[in-house]
Amino acid sequence: MKKQYFINANIMDPHNSLNENGGLIISENGTIEAIGKKVNSNNIPAREKIIDLKEKYIFPGLVDMRVFAGEPGYEYKENFRTLSNAALAGGVTSVVTMPNTDPVIDNVSIVDFLKRRGRDKSKINVFPSASLTKNIEGNNMTEFGLLQNKGIIAFTDGTKTIQNTQLMVRIMNSAKDLGTLIMQHAEDYDLAKNGMINSGIVATKLGLSGIPDVAERIIIERDLTLLENIKCRYHISQISSGKSVEIIKERKEKVKFTTGVSINNLSLNENDIGDFRTFLKLSPPLRKEEDRIALVQGLKDETIDVIVSDHKPEDEEQKRLTFAQASTGASGIETLLSLSLELYHNDSLKLETIIKALTSNPAKILKINKGNLSIDNDADFCIVDLEKPWIVKKEKLISKSKNTSIENKKLQGKVTNTFVKGEELFKL
């Protein structure tokens, strides 16, 4: 690889508290050689090819902690190749994939298979998570220690929740012993039973069973209570309500844990479901506008640490059904950054808060050396035109599944180039 020189970019790297106009030099082996304002046309040899980014932004490659890959078992929805192409178009260079596959990622041999597939087919960094319980049945723990030895960095039942409190205690104890990161999808099954959307006026109007926000709150409060005595690495995958933000804020003073939120819950509310739009059947569900505002506020005051895409590709056949029958989830990895930038453009959040929640914060929680632009690290980054307007069209999405929650939405800000290990793998 030839050395590459970029100048005149707005560089933002929250991990290194970098926020300045400057340049970037990528070494022959794809690592970051120099970065910042000291890199400019004056100190780059004149014979070299210099790319002037004209004040476009450089962010570290995004780290998306919640992605459904489809491999193995659901390759018709998404495979590692299509996932990485979609991710690159959205500036995402590292993903944590969910274990809700067929078969489930719950044992050492399947991890070997997955890592090989990931390495061969994926162009981005794939960090598979494994399930907390065997076959995601919520009964028996998986082998956290052995799976970690194989490189698993996080454990979650993905779309499922540990309901049994006794089992949760045991999982947390093991996690404490082994330094394991637990990621919980917080939903009480009995309270959420048959529920499809937020419990409230929209559910009542549409005649759909509701999922009350207390279903989320009860699991969060239970787990955080357990955490007082069992200090393990605990992360709430996604929250959806203002009440959850309130409780988390309160508990963060007592115990150490982290929290994520899906970009869907930050950008949309239950009214967007309109006339039974199945693409907005999500878990956790979209709630009221007050909840959305509380979530944005939660990011602002750092109650919430991470924004995820909750990228869940579903083929159209699974969405062209009645609301009750339609599958849950939306494709979103390509639009994660652009949709997040909406919160910057409408003055809800500072740019740095958003980028932190998409890069350094998830990397820190996962304990991976990604989501930063430190010297000698892999040059994983994206170049972003912060102002560029565009419209989301499902037929233009790169992901194999087109189930976007924001079809026809006008967005501002787009990734123009994405690099992994110094190699340009996406160009608009």
Add this chain to the structure above:
Amino acid sequence: MAIKTNKAIKISQKHLLGIEGLSINDVNLILDESQIFIKLNKSKNKKLNILSGKTQINLFFEPSTRTQSSFELAGKRLGADVMSMNMSNSAIKKGETLIDTAMTLNAMHPDVIVIRHQDSGASNLLSQKVNCAVLNAGDGSREHPTQALLDALTIINRKKKIEGLRIAICGDIAHSRVARSNIYLLNMLGAEVNIIAPSNLMPKEIEKFGVNTFTDMKKGLKDCDIVMMLRLQNERMASSFLSSNREYYEYYGLTPDKLNHAKEDALIMHPGPMNRGIEIDTKLADDINRSVIKEQVEFGVAVRMACLKIFCE
């Protein structure tokens, strides 16, 4: 028989998916037209040829006696070719989706499809995929517009008006499409609506529909002109919404004692089928001075004839 029907009726909607979406003009058109068919249905020769040459498909994914037969009879009396499909043992069981079924039927060029489905929003989905008119005969817990229209017709014929009446709807509101359609329609026509249900069967934020809510039946019935009882599904006990039939009857069953809180001339309505001794005292149900349950069935045919005629044109 030479009954004149209103000419040049214009409805604002292509489909009848719910009361929500209809204008007051639409409702009045349907109700006025229905009056004509009430007369026709009482005469000797009940057959017209208004819809002759038109094809009506009844697509019932849920078992139904009165709604299905009512729609079938309505279509036949207007001269349509009516095909009733019982979907509980057809292609849908073989894994065909609603949309595929819709496409198949659409290819047969029907003029109207009447659909009953267990999922809320099923008629909306169907209407997006077919070229003909879609009439919702009940979708999940969402709407059952012809039931509300026939209820309104029944009230109007007895009380001469709806505006200003106080109407109680009592029972399993949470799971009831009849309740939702009636709330929309009765509100639109100027009634005051009281909703009576135990908290476990009261849907969230229903008061935002502009109704009064009561968990105490006697209070909810106070000075009501109409008492509309809903059917209690047996499965509600199994999932612990309620403790038992007898306790439900004690607190929410319509008995002479509770009815005394309503106006002296209050009428009793029920969409059927009834659970006698669970939501309604059997004598009250049969009391010809108070109960208009049979009229509801009778007018149901007229309302469906009006809807078929209006939406087929």
